[in-house]
Amino acid sequence: MSIPLKTSTDYERKEIVMAVIHLTETNFDKEVLGADIPVLVDFWAPWCNPCRMLSPVIEEIAEEVTDVKVCKVNIDEASILADRYGVMSIPTLILFKNGEIAAKSVGAKQKPEIIEFIKA
Numbered sequence: 001m002s003i004p005l006k007t008s009t010d011y012e013r014k015e016i017v018m019a020v021i022h023l024t025e026t027n028f029d030k031e032v033l034g035a036d037i038p039v040l041v042d043f044w045a046p047w048c049n050p051c052r053m054l055s056p057v058i059e060e061i062a063e064e065v066t067d068v069k070v071c072k073v074n075i076d077e078a079s080i081l082a083d084r085y086g087v088m089s090i091p092t093l094i095l096f097k098n099g100e101i102a103a104k105s106v107g108a109k110q111k112p113e114i115i116e117f118i119k120a
Helices: 028-033 049-064 079-084 111-119
Strands: 003-006 013-016 019-022 037-044 069-074 092-097 100-106
Touching: 028 037, 028 069, 037 049, 037 111, 049 069, 049 111, 092 111, 100 111
Parallel strands: 019 069, 037 069
Antiparallel strands: 003 013, 037 092, 092 100
16 A cells, blocks of 8 residues: 655656664664554564565565554664563564554564554
8 A cells, every 4th residue: 555646746646655664772762652653563683584584574564554654673783672572582573553562463474464463
């Protein structure tokens, strides 16, 4: 899904496509806790095979779903965030709404399951 926009001069259709935002301890609070829309956060690591399998699915969701911000946290680089949110296994998906955890899911999921997770 993307939001079509019209320009004021030529009325050509333009699309806004959201990309995955890579989070760090520095930008997490602003991007997630301060967001005005729900935020899906994928906690992952480069050495994790299920995480690597999930990565293209997360990228697709970021491009298609425009009413949710999609982010990733590399737990090797931001272990404090993993500790803060009790991430014991990866991949872990956490859905934040209004700065609070709304849902949490552990393990690799297929795209339809993640879409349902976001919408629930």
